[in-house]
Amino acid sequence: MFMHNKRLQYTVRVSETNPALASLMLEQFGGPQGELAAAMRYFTQALGEEDAGRKDMLYDIATEELSHLEVIGSIVAMLTKGVKGELAEANLTEAEMYLEVNKGGDSHTQSILFGGGPGLTNSSGVPFTAAYIDTIGEPTADLRSNIAAEARAKILYERLINVTDDPGVKQALGFLMTREISHQKSFEKALYSIQDNFPPGKLPAMEPYGDVYVNTSQGPGDALGPWNEGPQWTRVDDLTQKLPVDGGDGQASVAKLKPKEQEALRAAAQRLHSDARVDPITGADLGAGPGAGRTTRIEGLRSRPH
Numbered sequence: 231m232f233m234h235n236k237r238l239q240y241t242v243r244v245s246e247t248n249p250a251l252a253s254l255m256l257e258q259f260g261g262p263q264g265e266l267a268a269a270m271r272y273f274t275q276a277l278g279e280e281d282a283g284r285k286d287m288l289y290d291i292a293t294e295e296l297s298h299l300e301v302i303g304s305i306v307a308m309l310t311k312g313v314k315g316e317l318a319e320a321n322l323t324e325a326e327m328y329l330e331v332n333k334g335g336d337s338h339t340q341s342i343l344f345g346g347g348p349g350l351t352n353s354s355g356v357p358f359t360a361a362y363i364d365t366i367g368e369p370t371a372d373l374r375s376n377i378a379a380e381a382r383a384k385i386l387y388e389r390l391i392n393v394t395d396d397p398g399v400k401q402a403l404g405f406l407m408t409r410e411i412s413h414q415k416s417f418e419k420a421l422y423s424i425q426d427n428f429p430p431g432k433l434p435a436m437e438p439y440g441d442v443y444v445n446t447s448q449g450p451g452d453a454l455g456p457w458n459e460g461p462q463w464t465r466v467d468d469l470t471q472k473l474p475v476d477g478g479d480g481q482a483s484v485a486k487l488k489p490k491e492q493e494a495l496r497a498a499a500q501r502l503h504s505d506a507r508v509d510p511i512t513g514a515d516l517g518a519g520p521g522a523g524r525t526t527r528i529e530g531l532r533s534r535p536h
């Protein structure tokens with residue numbers, strides 16, 4: 231069960247209202263790297279986890295992310311407090327109100343649609359979606375995704391800190407940013423506490439392709455580094471010579487087609503056969519004007535000069 235504590239995890243002190251800033255803050259409320267996405271990512275992983283240690287950690291962090299959702303949502307609510315009251319009570323002239331709700335960004339949506347409360351959208355008003363949750367049910371893959379998600383969340387907080395000079399908002403965002411650093415550390419430890427955590431899953435790499443670097447983009451700018459040369463790598467530069475890499479004929483085929491399937495495919499191929507000997511006049515030829523480039527010439531067709 232969940233219980234709610236009325237005190238926030240970190241105190242939210244906002245100097246003054248600022249609806250445009252509030253709309254930027256929504257990125258971490260209902261955006262892909264936001265706190266709801268984080269909470270749901272770890273919560274779904276906790277439900278499916280068999281390992282007692284990881285399950286406990288995932289519930290702890292999922293629940294803390296909900297507490298962060300509360301902190302960032304409270305920041306949004308404080309920043310929109312002014313327009314909320316003014317809109318509800320209509321205590322400004324229409325012209326003043328119009329200016330107030332159009333303070334910038336997506337703040338008009340927050341003001342008009344959500345009445346100054348935090349909406350579950352990103353900073354551009356895109357609704358939250360479960361598609362942000364990438365849990366796949368395999369700890370060696372999910373923990374890697376969690377590490378990357380914490381890294382992205384940390385960067386977004388850093389960017390949000392850089393767009394406000396409100397010291398209270400900066401502090402609360404700094405706290406949220408810092409917790410993402412600590413979550414990243416926990417997830418890394420949990421990943422490496424699984425011995426043999428690479429490659430993710432159970433099946434091994436197919437020899438020898440796991441050690442091959444394919445230099446598919448060639449020309450000026452080709453660079454060497456530990457990611458593509460050295461004892462770990464077999465480097466392939468002569469691409470066409472080495473294709474197909476399995477030594478087969480490189481063709482796609484089906485060994486057994488049912489007679490009915492074969493018959494239907496033959497009929498379709500016959501019906502749709504392209505005849506290279508036919509060069510018909512097409513609509514592009516008939517309608518060709520200046521700028522059409524080369525088309526099939528039709529003598530005497532044009533009556534209008536151009």
Ligand code: MN
Nearest residue numbers: 265268295298
């Ligand atoms: Mn968080």
Ligand code: MN
Nearest residue numbers: 268409410413
């Ligand atoms: Mn986190």
